[in-house]
Amino acid sequence: MWKSFELYKHCAFKQKLLAPGRLFSLGRELKQQAFLELLDTKPTRSDDDWLQAKPYAEIPGPGTWRLLSYFLPGGKLHNTNLIDMNRRMREWYGDIYRVPGLGKPDMIFTYNPNDFAVTYRNDGVWPLRTGLESFTYYRIVHRPDVFGGVGGLVSEQGKSWGDIRNKVNPVLMKVQNVKQNLPQIDEISKDFVDRLESLRDPHTHTIKCNFQDQIKMWAFESISYVALNTRMGMFTDHPDPNAIRLAKYMIDFFNDSFKYDVRPSIWQYYQMPGFKRFLQNYDNITEITINYIEAAMDRFERDGHSDNTCVLQQLLALNKRVAVAMAMDMLMAGMDTTSSALVTILYNIASNPVKQGQLRRELFHILPKANDSLTEENTKNMPYLRACIKEALRITPITPGNFRVTSKDLVLSGYRVPRGTGVLMGVMELSNSEEYFAKSAEFLPERWLKQDLDSDIAACPEARSRNPFVYLPFGFGPRTCIGKRIAAMELETLLVRLLRNYRISWLGKKPLQYESSIILSPHGDIRFKFEPVVENSS
């Protein structure tokens, strides 16, 4: 018994909760059932599987000092990005390794799909995914006056997460509810294409500005429409100045969150000036979001009751505080993710002209005339486009690893892993491995097709893994991405418009490069060529 108790000393969760002098801990979350149970450090299992498993302490991995030495100047991992860091650690330690939490829960990195299955299947109804602690701190500790204890989906855990999620699931996940936004999302995509055309050099077919920045504005305009029922006018000559500020604050938020939530930081003990500026940035986002929501509420009241109530109206009907937190979550979680995905998908299609030609044939069926509108009806049947999206996100899932904190004692890869430990599931490594996807280096949308589409588009499902856990670009289970249907609609709409109008090729000197922060973001030399498509040709 004592021996097994020793194992639990490794549970950094407990250490964290007891750390002296910490300005903010998971104390609030302790009120929640799941975390209360985690504090009880006695093992809950005595079955054979558990008893025969190897002790937690035997999981390979660096100790605290060795880990720190890797990151110091001259260290083996100094200045490496997250992806390279994980790859090298996997080479050194194998398919499962343990990284000390340094004040956070220890983290297990696993590249074994059986571990993914065990982790997800033991998630329960309230899966734990901690991470953005600054988010929780801001809402719960710093601005209770605004949020009144509502942390929102990204930060809540346990029952309070479940209560919000149950309420907002029908609003954001129901297909019909999402699809009611299609006409406006299509308008936004048309405006984007008009904007692109105005920036396009008709001789070189290149655009005279940073494409990635433009795509971020498209993602911002689209998600703002869904979350705030407001057109920001980012592609007009005079966008709303508050919208420009909000978009900038969002970009800063993303960068700062990586600094304070992912990298080691001491803000929980001492708030340095940079962190105070980060809180100010949160305040700015909150203030502008609330102003937009209040303006929308006035509009709803003026315009009277409508049967087709929009997402924001439905969220407001639940509770104004939930609506504010959810709108902010949507803006924060739905801008960089969707824009990075769009560039990734476009890059893969642009680099594969034969597949692009096949795709365009499908798009000509959907939009015989370029200016036709996209409707629920004509977007129902786009199997090749959907396969291209899936395939690009297989090669580069925007979130290359999925994360959970275990709420039960688990056996992973033959080791005992106590509840309260972080588990990072390295899904991108598996979705790019020959073991699970034949010809894994190739862009092969056909692997996702259910049936042949044409004489020259043969379905190839045997090139796809039968294991559902090796391809999860939107996560899994009750805590899966709540915006996945919205993201899919936005991506499909703009891709139809772009590829229906232009033959697109990649001009970058190297393959598309990424920087890894909270997500993978394309960066560096991002240049495409946009040649207008001759009508009725592919």
Ligand code: HEM
């Ligand atoms: C291609 C674009 C996107 C990708 C690849 C993506 C991916 C993800 C992933 C992997 C998760 C974690 C799921 C899990 O732990 O099982 C997540 C969570 C989340 N996503 Fe997305 N996402 C995208 C777009 C969006 C959009 C447009 C929204 C806005 C509605 C959004 C809102 C959220 C929220 C609020 C969560 C937290 C859900 C919760 O904890 O209950 N995402 N996303």
